[in-house]
Amino acid sequence: MLIKRPADIKSSEITDKELYLNRRQFMQTASAGAAVLGTGLLAPGLLGPMSTAWGATKLDNVAKGKFSTDEPQTSLKDITSYNNFYEFGTDKGDPKRHSGSLKTRPWTVEVEGEVHKPRTFDIEELLKMPLEERVYRLRCVEAWSMVIPWIGFELSHLIKLVEPTNNAKYIQFVTLYDTEQMPGQRRGILDWPYTEGLRMDEAMNPLTIMGVGLYGEVMPNQNGAPIRLVVPWKYGFKSGKSIVKIRFVEEEPPTSWNMAAPHEYGFYSNVNPTVNHPRWSQASERRIGDFFRRKTLMFNGYEEQVAHLYKGMDLKKLY
Numbered sequence: 325m326l327i328k329r330p331a332d333i334k335s336s337e338i339t340d341k342e343l344y345l346n347r348r349q350f351m352q353t354a355s356a357g358a359a360v361l362g363t364g365l366l367a368p369g370l371l372g373p374m375s376t377a378w379g380a381t382k383l384d385n386v387a388k389g390k391f392s393t394d395e396p397q398t399s400l401k402d403i404t405s406y407n408n409f410y411e412f413g414t415d416k417g418d419p420k421r422h423s424g425s426l427k428t429r430p431w432t433v434e435v436e437g438e439v440h441k442p443r444t445f446d447i448e449e450l451l452k453m454p455l456e457e458r459v460y461r462l463r464c465v466e467a468w469s470m471v472i473p474w475i476g477f478e479l480s481h482l483i484k485l486v487e488p489t490n491n492a493k494y495i496q497f498v499t500l501y502d503t504e505q506m507p508g509q510r511r512g513i514l515d516w517p518y519t520e521g522l523r524m525d526e527a528m529n530p531l532t533i534m535g536v537g538l539y540g541e542v543m544p545n546q547n548g549a550p551i552r553l554v555v556p557w558k559y560g561f562k563s564g565k566s567i568v569k570i571r572f573v574e575e576e577p578p579t580s581w582n583m584a585a586p587h588e589y590g591f592y593s594n595v596n597p598t599v600n601h602p603r604w605s606q607a608s609e610r611r612i613g614d615f616f617r618r619k620t621l622m623f624n625g626y627e628e629q630v631a632h633l634y635k636g637m638d639l640k641k642l643y
């Protein structure tokens with residue numbers, strides 16, 4: 325995400341100095357394995373032969389959900405072959421090529437911390453939550469976007485089951501850590517496991533879902549099987565994939581991209597066309613499959629649903 329300059333950013337937007345400073349800063353903040361800079365981040369040979377293993381399985385009892393956009397949907401092919409999932413490599417095609425090694429059964433999600441009823445959910449239980457199809461825009465911080473027909477359930481349903489204490493102000497989401505299944509974790513590109521966080525009111529917002537599938541079927545490995553977060557008004561990286569732990573905490577939790585590059589990626593990471601990334605504009609985006617760029621919308625077009633969460637906050641500082 326941050327390490328390589330996205331192909332669709334004009335080089336004129338990025339000065340050598342900025343690149344240099346950013347690299348230097350990355351060297352200082354990233355954990356081991358600084359050899360990642362410059363050329364290919366992961367030697368292809370490191371990853372070994374693996375196949376994609378999405379045995380298409382229909383999800384039943386899926387209601388038509390709220391908040392769906394009726395914009396044209398990105399093709400299944402693009403949604404499943406143009407991915408960011410650094411646990412499987414940093415090229416857009418790597419997750420599809422290499423995520424066949426991810427074993428999604430058995431799978432549990434541990435819920436702990438500031439809750440009255442800590443609990444470990446089996447994935448089969450979570451698949452029985454009230455599932456809805458939600459067609460959401462996804463806007464990556466690299467300035468491309470997609471429209472994805474997710475299947476998932478509102479995170480608020482899960483939160484209510486575990487009964488947060490009064491101290492629960494934030495939630496941290498933690499991805500699987502397993503260097504056998506996730507070869508990208510053998511390199512110190514990020515501080516593994518991948519971790520993300522939301523403020524409690526963001527997590528409770530009805531737009532926030534736990535995704536378990538897309539296009540009517542179970543989640544493809546490369547999109548974060550068997551269960552991932554989907555937060556459509558934030559940059560894509562806030563939506564952690566292959567979640568194994570949900571921790572309720574009192575303080576703002578550390579998050580992987582913020583730790584890697586604090587000046588580029590803040591805790592909030594709301595889609596905001598008026599606050600540029602230090603190295604490129606966020607005013608427009610390229611919808612995958614389109615030729616022309618389009619304007620990026622405040623909160624990715626979900627302003628009506630979420631603007632109230634940030635009333636009185638300086639979003640230039642709290643980016």
Ligand SMILES: Nc1nc2c(c(=O)[nH]1)N[C@H]1C(S)=C(S)[C@@H](COP(=O)(O)O)O[C@H]1N2
Pocket residue numbers: 325403406407408409410411462463464465499518546547548559560561562563564565566
């Ligand atoms: N565990 C994990 N989750 C992750 C990432 C990652 O590298 N690892 N990349 C993020 C980024 S940068 C984006 S844009 C979205 C991409 O989701 P998609 O591949 O399903 O479109 O996943 C996010 N979730």
Ligand SMILES: [Mo]
Pocket residue numbers: 325408464465466559560561
């Ligand atoms: Mo992203």
